Amino acid sequence: MGEFSKTVGEQGENLVSKFLDTIGWVGAQSGESIDCCKSEAHKNPGTNGRKTHGIDFFYSTKSQLQDYTLDNVVMSVKYTDKPYPSNPSTLFKAHLKDLAYTIECYMKSDFRTDNNDEHSMSGIKQANDTGVLFWFTNDKDSDQDVVGKVSTIQLEKSLSFSSIYLVDNSRAAFIYNVIKYVRDNFSEYSFYYHYTFSSANYKGADNERYGIVFPVEYLVSNILPFRLINKDTKKNVFCLASREQFSEESINRLLYLASDISQDFTDEFIFLFPEYDPLHDNKVLMKAKRLVNAKNRAPNIKVLAYNNDFRGLVNE
Incomplete structure (x- = not known):
């Protein structure tokens, strides 16, 4: 024993x-x-x-x-x-x-x-x-x-x-599955964690806005932010992964957060949820996009599922 x-x-x-x-x-x-x-x-x-x-x-x-x-x-x-x-x-x-x-x-x-x-x-x-x-x-x-x-x-x-x-187990699975999904599915991009800007970190002249080290605070966050930079074009994509299930409330929350954080470097967004079913969820996503466009923004938005099976191929 x-x-x-x-x-x-x-x-x-x-x-x-x-x-x-x-x-x-x-x-x-x-x-x-x-x-x-x-x-x-x-x-x-x-x-x-x-x-x-x-x-x-x-x-x-x-x-x-x-x-x-x-x-x-x-x-x-x-x-x-x-x-x-x-x-x-x-x-x-x-x-x-x-x-x-x-x-x-x-x-x-x-x-x-x-x-x-x-x-x-x-x-x-x-x-x-x-x-x-x-x-x-x-x-x-x-x-x-x-x-x-x-x-x-x-x-x-x-x-x-x-x-x-x-x-x-549950929280580690969320972190691991999201990181693995992004790295496996966006290999044409350089992968970074996005560092949230706030009143606590605006003075440091050498503070980075993104990097390869996972902040300890993100271990207990239900939303993980990533900065993806295309290796050829250098174009930035802002990616947010949520531990919550897809819903009208959750996608609107991520859209608001993404627009607020990333407006100075990109209009390309990828949102990741545990599951996303285009057959049933697309109407909710279209409504959320219309609300964003009504505010004189026209971001490129993609929603994907990081816990997926073969039916997720329709999102590819």
Whole structure:
């Protein structure tokens, strides 16, 4: 049993490693260990006291969504061969507490100090220390939205952390499927993540508007923005992928968002939904296009499904 658990754990870390490569977090450090600064408070039940915390993966990069900010991401991998519990709150709290303890000690560690010092000459003025809990299961039928089930739980007030993001099977599938679909189906374009412009990132002169590194904030977003640049013509296409199903409300929301964000660089839009059926959904899309055109805009709009079967060939 112990050997099987070890194998499951190794497979989980291998899976997350490849997932990180997929989203652009190439070179994430693995297997780091830091000293525990609260041996008694952080100890596991039945033990004499904790000495260290293990960091499964660590990634650090300059934020493109916040000016002069370093994003430090402390990751924990929880992988199982069993389905998610029907009520996942209790186990989730245990996983989150373990990661919160690790972050608390990471904040006081030489590892954090040394990492931040490495970026001290690049204009960084602050660091965001974010935890990411990858809670995956190998069970193929476990596609429930664990995030939604634990979103209202009450946490212990003694826990000390800034933010922790939960990535479950469902959310990882959304991110992976969208990225794979775009890369496989638009090979004539260079692929970039679009970095949303806001009051938080308008001062940095060297901030990019798009790039190859996935912002940590996008791990919990239900909309993923991409910039596709034609390798020959250099023409830009703005692509938005939604986790929501296609509907009149969802397409109008994406059209409004796309028009607001991309008006300075393109009028070519691609919208991706889990499913899109031209036979039933085309009337809704045509209505949305008419509303856009009535505002003196004439964008080129294409809607596609990233979870598809052979019937999706009619969209090609």
